[in-house]
Amino acid sequence: MQKEFLPPQLDLMRNAIDMDLIPYSDRGSRVMIFRDADNRFLIRLAERLARIDPGIEAYLKRPPFIDQLAIIDKNEAQLPYVLTWNPYGVRLETIAGDFYLLIDSSDRLVIGIPDGVQAGVRLRCNTGYYRETFQNGSQIPVRELSWRVKGSIFSQKSWQEDDSQWMEVLLLKGTDSAIALTIGEEHDNEDIPILSAATLLEDNQRRWQDWFARVPAVDSRFARPYTYACWNMANNLIRPKGNVLFEAMMPSKVKYVGLWLWDCAMHAVAFRHIDPELARKQIRAMLVWQLEDGMLPDAIFDDGIVSEIDFPIHAKVTKPPILAWAAWKIHEVAPDLEFIREIYPQLVRENHWWFNENDDDRDGIVQYSHPYSSGLDDNPLWDYGMPVESPDLNTYLCLQMNALAKMAEELGLDDEAKDWQQRSIILVDRMIEHLWDEKAGVFQFLHDHKTVPVLTPFNLFPLWTGILPDRICKRLVEHLRDPKEFWGNYCLPTV
Structure with a gap:
């Protein structure tokens, strides 16, 4: 991926937040991505779900929908990384190359994988807390996780533990490979193509640059x-x-x-x-x-x-x-x-x-x-x-x-x-x-x-x-x- 060019305001914002406390999100999105104590990631949604948890502060106690999200190598081992946060995305520098966490315009988390690298993700989806509702004789989950890939799958697994569903997917070596995660009620964005991480990064960066270009000057x-x-x-x-x-x-x-x-x-x-x-x-x-x-x-x-x-x-x-x-x-x-x-x-x-x-x-x-x-x-x-x-x-x-x-x-x-x-x-x-x-x-x-x-x-x-x-x-x-x-x-x- 080509080197990032940062205009002055974006340069000031580099690593301005601690993802242990403040999530990566983006304009319009309800997706929030935090980092946990084990350098994995968890995902919450900015929503109350008052019809399920009517208490005025109940949403603050809700567990994350996804946690223990890790970037894994071809041997399914978690990759250590150096994190760089920017308003337009998160870069994870590893020995295998630079991975990216990016949010696209349809509220998907897009995980960009370096070219020529066999790698993927492992995560846990806490479906148990997201109670089921009955409709027309069937049970409908309140929130669902779906995922799509840009590239070729080497292996994929899923398994159940208590009220949680684990998922792991590895992609073959390729170009512009990515994994897109969607959390929602209806997967109406499944037909939307997944942009390459490079293109999405550039689009997000340009959008933020346009925003800051409209901000009045200050001392x-x-x-x-x-x-x-x-x-x-x-x-x-x-x-x-x-x-x-x-x-x-x-x-x-x-x-x-x-x-x-x-x-x-x-x-x-x-x-x-x-x-x-x-x-x-x-x-x-x-x-x-x-x-x-x-x-x-x-x-x-x-x-x-x-x-x-x-x-x-x-x-x-x-x-x-x-x-x-x-x-x-x-x-x-x-x-x-x-x-x-x-x-x-x-x-x-x-x-x-x-x-x-x-x-x-x-x-x-x-x-x-x-x-x-x-x-x-x-x-x-x-x-x-x-x-x-x-x-x-x-x-x-x-x-x-x-x-x-x-x-x-x-x-x-x-x-x-x-x-x-x-x-x-x-x-x-x-x-x-x-x-x-x-x-x-x-x-x-x-x-x-x-x-x-x-x-x-x-x-x-x-x-x-x-x-x-x-x-x-x-x-x-x-x-x-x-x-x-x-x-x-x-x-x-x-x-």
């Missing part, structure tokens, strides 16, 4: 972490499947599998600088599942939608209303009036839902009815009971209505634009009336109209509105810059 002092972050953004994207109707970014393929409402908003704000259309898809991925009353779900999974939860209390659950703010951020960088026209009615409905369904005492201050709707899952602000009237939520709504005002103006809806702007100003006035604590110099959280005695950065959030009186701004900034409160070695602490 060289921050090049390495910045490049890593931009890689992570693309690497955590998944293709549409089930309820995920658009290419969208998971917070983590390993431990945070799914799409969350305000995560998607933040992802969109970041993607706008690289691929505005991809940024718009993050917004659409959540809006497409808007409920009839205007509420937006908290999370979207391949096989589930979370809009209600019973822990630590039973209530509807969503995330803070920042989708309109994020959408306008995209529009500022890459104007698209048709996109604004498409999403404006849904964002209006969501805004109405917050005021109509989350203000029990009808005082014009909106409340969190479930702690997880705040995005602050583990915070002492909720220890005194729910619902809680909060300055951060009402700040988000001010920002949202400002964004809606700009959208309405862009759409020629001048009266609506003025109304949104006025409502935003009124909400700031209500926060001052109901939540401002002159003695403490912060905006308080209230439960049953009593102060929640916890100080967090969220008590300062109304600063973000930009329209507070100077005297209030000054008091809030004093707290912000107090080293005994928030201005420590690391800003800003959560509590």
